[in-house]
Amino acid sequence: MVARDHVAWLVAGLLYATGTLAAFFLSVAVGLFGFQERLRGPWQERAGAVEALAALVLVGLIAARSRRVTPTVRSRLQGT
Secondary structure, eight states, X not given: OHHHHHHHHHHHHHHHHHHHHHHHHHHHHTOBTTBOOOSOXXXXXXXXXXXXXXXXXXXXXXXXXXXXXXXXXXXXXHTO
């Protein structure tokens, strides 16, 4: 149960990071909640870089976590 919860939190973080980045690009393209965002600007570029970096780090952590827990260990954790 603990192993699955850890991966679930990483996936939730990944979805949050990619979701906020997607919402930003949606706001740039067509507007969001009546507000049209600009793509260029000092905070836009920094925020986009941080969100993209967070997504990459989380993908790496998820991959490392799934490699570390082998199928044999997974079956023991699940009680089968």
